[in-house]
Amino acid sequence: xxxxxxxxxxxxxxxxxxxxxxxxxxxxxxxxxxxxxxxxxxxxxxxxxxxxxxxxxxxxxxxxxxxxxxxxxxxxxxxxxxxxxxxxxxxxxxxxxxxxxxxxxxxxxxxxxxxxxxxxxxxxxxxxxxxxxxxxxxxxxxxxxxxxxxxxxxxxxxxxxxxxxxxxxxxxxxxxxxxxxxxxxxxxxxxxxxxxxxxxxxxxxxxxxxxxxxxxxxxxxxxxxxxxxxxxxxxxxxxxxxxxxxxxxxxxxxxxxxxxxxxxxxxxxxxxxxxxxxxxxxxxxxxxxxxxxxxxxxxxxxxxxxxxxxxxxxxxxxxxxxxxxxxxxxxxxxxxxxxxxxxxxxxxxxxxxxxxxxxxxxxxxxxxxxxxxxxxxxx
Amino acid sequence: xxxxxxxxxxxxxxxxxxxxxxxxxxxxxxxxxxxxxxxxxxxxxxxxxxxxxxxxxxxxxxxxxxxxxxxxxxxxxxxxxxxxxxxxxxxxxxxxxxxxxxxxxxxxxxxxxxxxxxxxxxxxxxxxxxxxxxxxxxxxxxxxxxxxxxxxxxxxxxxxxxxxxxxxxxxxxxxxxxxxxxxxxxxxxxxxxxxxxxxxxxxxxxxxxxxxxxxxxxxxxxxxxxxxxxxxxxxxxxxxxxxxxxxxxxxxxxxxxxxxxxxxxxxxxxxxxxxxxxxxxxxxxxxxxxxxxxxxxxxxxxxxxxxxxxxxxxxxxxxxxxxxxxxxxxxxxxxxxxxxxxxxxxxxxx
Numbered sequence: 001x002x003x004x005x006x007x008x009x010x011x012x013x014x015x016x017x018x019x020x021x022x023x024x025x026x027x028x029x030x031x032x033x034x035x036x037x038x039x040x041x042x043x044x045x046x047x048x049x050x051x052x053x054x055x056x057x058x059x060x061x062x063x064x065x066x067x068x069x070x071x072x073x074x075x076x077x078x079x080x081x082x083x084x085x086x087x088x089x090x091x092x093x094x095x096x097x098x099x100x101x102x103x104x105x106x107x108x109x110x111x112x113x114x115x116x117x118x119x120x121x122x123x124x125x126x127x128x129x130x131x132x133x134x135x136x137x138x139x140x141x142x143x144x145x146x147x148x149x150x151x152x153x154x155x156x157x158x159x160x161x162x163x164x165x166x167x168x169x170x171x172x173x174x175x176x177x178x179x180x181x182x183x184x185x186x187x188x189x190x191x192x193x194x195x196x197x198x199x200x201x202x203x204x205x206x207x208x209x210x211x212x213x214x215x216x217x218x219x220x221x222x223x224x225x226x227x228x229x230x231x232x233x234x235x236x237x238x239x240x241x242x243x244x245x246x247x248x249x250x251x252x253x254x255x256x257x258x259x260x261x262x263x264x265x266x267x268x269x270x271x272x273x274x275x276x277x278x279x280x281x282x283x284x285x286x287x288x289x290x291x292x293x294x295x296x297x298x299x300x301x302x303x304x305x306x307x308x309x310x311x312x313x314x315x316x317x318x319x320x321x322x323x324x325x326x327x328x329x330x331x332x333x334x335x336x337x338x339x340x341x342x343x344x345x346x347x348x349x350x351x352x353x354x355x356x357x358x359x360x361x362x363x364x365x366x367x368x369x370x371x372x373x374x375x376x377x378x379x
Numbered sequence: 380x381x382x383x384x385x386x387x388x389x390x391x392x393x394x395x396x397x398x399x400x401x402x403x404x405x406x407x408x409x410x411x412x413x414x415x416x417x418x419x420x421x422x423x424x425x426x427x428x429x430x431x432x433x434x435x436x437x438x439x440x441x442x443x444x445x446x447x448x449x450x451x452x453x454x455x456x457x458x459x460x461x462x463x464x465x466x467x468x469x470x471x472x473x474x475x476x477x478x479x480x481x482x483x484x485x486x487x488x489x490x491x492x493x494x495x496x497x498x499x500x501x502x503x504x505x506x507x508x509x510x511x512x513x514x515x516x517x518x519x520x521x522x523x524x525x526x527x528x529x530x531x532x533x534x535x536x537x538x539x540x541x542x543x544x545x546x547x548x549x550x551x552x553x554x555x556x557x558x559x560x561x562x563x564x565x566x567x568x569x570x571x572x573x574x575x576x577x578x579x580x581x582x583x584x585x586x587x588x589x590x591x592x593x594x595x596x597x598x599x600x601x602x603x604x605x606x607x608x609x610x611x612x613x614x615x616x617x618x619x620x621x622x623x624x625x626x627x628x629x630x631x632x633x634x635x636x637x638x639x640x641x642x643x644x645x646x647x648x649x650x651x652x653x654x655x656x657x658x659x660x661x662x663x664x665x666x667x668x669x670x671x672x673x674x675x676x677x678x679x680x681x682x683x684x685x686x687x688x689x690x691x692x693x694x695x696x697x698x699x700x701x702x703x704x705x706x707x708x709x710x711x712x713x714x715x716x717x718x719x720x721x722x723x724x725x726x727x728x729x
Binding site: 071074176177179180181191192193283284288289290291293324325327328329331332335337338 | 417422451452453454456457458459460463464467468471482554556557588589590591592
């Protein structure tokens, strides 16, 4: 596994080692993206568009201007958190499909703290108190929603895939009830299922005037580093990875496997909850039905494309964010249906998950060197 | 290593940079004498056989008639992109931006304030925001295209009252908290009463669920329509997205008359087409076209302006509709348009 590789290479120059590992690990995802873009280009040509012109629009829309960068980062922020959530669970040998529900609960709790707390306390709170409270309780809700399937897995053996999916239904319907009922914006004439706007003191401010990019993106990058540090530089991280690789070995090595499984799912839920929190406190300033739909599922693709490594997740999240964001400009310039983006994202996922295809294709072109350099999901 | 691979990659990148240069040149919308119209859909597809498609057809007609030099649309995939999608057109110098659907109202309002030189047409957007009483938000470059849904409901209600054999007709609607739905349902009731006050009218609004479900509940729509049919109703009017579609489809399966809503649903609900008597329609296409024409002449109908509501042809059931019923329908339609006949339905639920 990864830890063995690290030990074998430990005599090499650490920078060189890091670059080599990164290069090797990223090669298959990179080729998967490239292949998906080529196949996607054929699809675009088949529907009568010019693929190069389409991709130019996609690129311009995603990274072509300061505003495009800002919007891509806005899209990337929840993707990074949710991608880290799924990746962390993968490292612990767990498949968290529940990010969608954990995210929605985090969002709804953060919104509630954001709009209701000042009224309940009867005082307006300073940002330094209010915003951390909204974040803290929001991620607590996500963590709880992750911990339950974790505990079910640890103590009853109930499979986390089934349980997280079921927990999604409970969470999403609960949020739907709250937004239609107790938490609905009571302004006269409002028919939309949404909360009132959160107080100014519970908001992340934009980093630059006139752009929607907010400090939540910076927080996402910091959290990615923290997750990396947690996984590779702490005892807990070692335990998570060991349980993920081989629970039996972990048990005989004296690791408390049950506790580790629960902790992994709790942390994963916490990160997914943070994705919802950041959308409310940084971007939308309220929660509404229809906001942030599907991010928890996109996160699975992002975690896989990022090879479940925090750095990979950040890059994959920015790529997916760029495609979602640049799609507007691509449509605008070429009138190619935006669904092409979903096709390309699906192809990327296919090529990453079934990387034998990629290895097969590119081994023919570069026979002198084997490109089989990565392992499956668990890392 | 992998020399061939890098060669292919380099070739692709060069091609990517060179080929766009020979892509078709588009009109320069920033120029004063090039008139460009953009359309932003709500979360949904451009060919939805309903709102988005009808509005886009209006924009396309503007091009065919030579009013607009260039037309383009953007499909919204996530509601957080509303602002960005509108801004994409505005920043490219488009002269008129059409936004489709109630959901884009706030984003369109904000864009109208941010881009005072661009004209905005909001389909189904009531400009005086019920949750914002500040009149300074009523902007001169923002026109909300609305429809007298009560007229359309009145027409099909009258038709239903003339066509029923049991003396009982029904309507299955989404929540009456949405004013257009309320106007459809109450217009239907008023139209039936206008023809024959003794006709029994069942109007049921799907108020018992949340706003996210009320238009997306075809099972409830079908069950409600079936219970109305069990009570003797032989015309069912479905008004409320997929919920209404469920009612219309159920009615067609039971062999009673079905009446659709918004667009001519003979085309969008083929499974109900053989029993589709008519549809209560909003004439979105001419409404959008009219707004674009006015904007080109420099007098956008700021505030709210109203398109026409009507009823769709009888299609397969034409032979079942007696000539005097058809004549009466045309008479009512004309009277509603010239104002000599009023539905007396309040615009919102009191």
